[in-house]
Amino acid sequence: MELDNIFLLNCSKLSDKVGIKKLPLADKELNAIKEEDILMGIKKTIRLQSWVSKAEGLSKTKKYYVAYEDQTYHINILSYLDANLNAKVKDVLNIRSIFWNQTPQFNSILYLFKDEKSKEKRIYLFRLTKSIRLEDKTIISIKVRSIQKSIKAKLPTTNLNPLTVDKINNGITLPMDKCVSCFYINNKDITKSRVEVYDAFVFDELFSTSQTQNKYAVMTVDNFQKENWRIAQNIVTVSKKSVCKDEGVAVKFEGRSDTAKKVDLINKTIQTSESVRKPLADYTDNVKRTIKRIGPKELARLITELNNAVDDENIKVNFEKNNIPKIDLKHKILKVTPDSLPIFSAMLENKVIEKLLSHEISIPYYEATKEGVLGIYSDINWSDKN
Known part of the structure; x- marks a missing residue:
């Protein structure tokens, strides 16, 4: 062709x-x-x-x-x-x-x-990307067959085709x-x-x-709902092998629907916010995930600290108690509602939960809400473009 x-x-x-x-x-x-x-x-x-x-x-x-x-x-x-x-x-x-x-x-x-x-x-x-732009650049190239190709590596000094030196004032690389x-x-x-x-x-x-992200985020929710995946399994490394010291905490979602007549509120929340959707879509059940490596008691302490932050007048947070997942330590269940999905989603990211574990409260969804930059835009509808 x-x-x-x-x-x-x-x-x-x-x-x-x-x-x-x-x-x-x-x-x-x-x-x-x-x-x-x-x-x-x-x-x-x-x-x-x-x-x-x-x-x-x-x-x-x-x-x-x-x-x-x-x-x-x-x-x-x-x-x-x-x-x-x-x-x-x-x-x-x-x-x-x-x-x-x-x-x-x-x-x-x-x-x-x-x-x-x-x-x-x-x-x-x-x-x-912006890196394709060439301004005031000097390019060394070598002729291979009938094609001129740029050279980035050092070249030997023998048996070479003729080199060309070009000055590019304003161009792009393909x-x-x-x-x-x-x-x-x-x-x-x-x-x-x-x-x-x-x-x-x-x-x-x-x-x-965002259809791929939507689909993969829902897959993550399904895997937790069906208990294929668990969190807070107290994973330790023994002789270079990861070992679960606890069965972990199951995650149960409220507001889901199996019928077309009733709106699935969990899925609706996923679709309307990238800061909720992306961590769910990116999540894999990997033993290196911090949310899996901590134990149930650490998870419970984290949930307690989030609730205490709402009550503490000296701490300014942009969420309420209904926005925090609820944990049942006796039955080892974390209950997530559409309102608390943004915090649960944030906890799946290593860098976010590590901040929470070190007593630094930072939830991307609520940070964006505070700044007024949630970025809730409609996708392009490609079926209308034809």
Whole structure:
């Protein structure tokens, strides 16, 4: 396949808009970029599993594929890109227009490869960061076949192809590694199209959607609710092996619903706040987690200190007692409600619970509430974009 064009994309939750611009490259410059260079950075050794099969289980993965027939939001994005990445897209005016005060005005870069005979397309997605900008840089490069490649490592002094020294006053480097996703589009038989995702959270971030985080956060809640996972198991290391000295504390959630008629308040809280959702989505039942390594009595002391902080006039906290999970030490159960979910979610993060254990009260959700920067925005609805 040959590179047809390179596009810059920006998705904004604030305005529910998608901005697209095209890099003004000539055919000669486009032909110098080969699909093989991108594929070298994509690890194919791990077999991708279906997003649908993962959605039906209780496991999490950063890598998966979505078949066209699944008709998830990934396919809505595929259809949007297929329809809108074309030669009619306006070029960026210049390199400076890509940035504003050194900050990129686009969050991703896409390489569109085409095969006119087979009517197939492949679109490779990369995150765009400020580090791609080159200002007043001197680049040493070596000619390999017909391609000029930049050299970052020290070179031997013998048997070299000619080196070239270039002064770059204002330019960008094109990312070729850490590919986030590939959209395989077959316009002869659209049902054969699919999306491969190599970094789930970055994919959602670039397309301004939180569906992966929502799904993984709910998985965490389900694992606790079904007692697949426990906390406060008093884990110690003996002869380089982790040993649980206690069965631990089960976590039970109130406000959940198994019926479509009744709103699941736990899930609703997850969906409306990133500071609640992200720690739940990132959590794994790893023995290195501080929340697992402490014992039930330490957990109970922490809960008591949070309650005492509410009563203490000298301590200013931005939460009430109903926002604190309740612990039943006798039955070893931690009860979490929609109101206390933000504090439970924060306790899953090592750095947060370690502060709490050292008597420093800092809950990200309530810190954000105090500052008025909760960041509750609506996701882009990709089903409306087609």
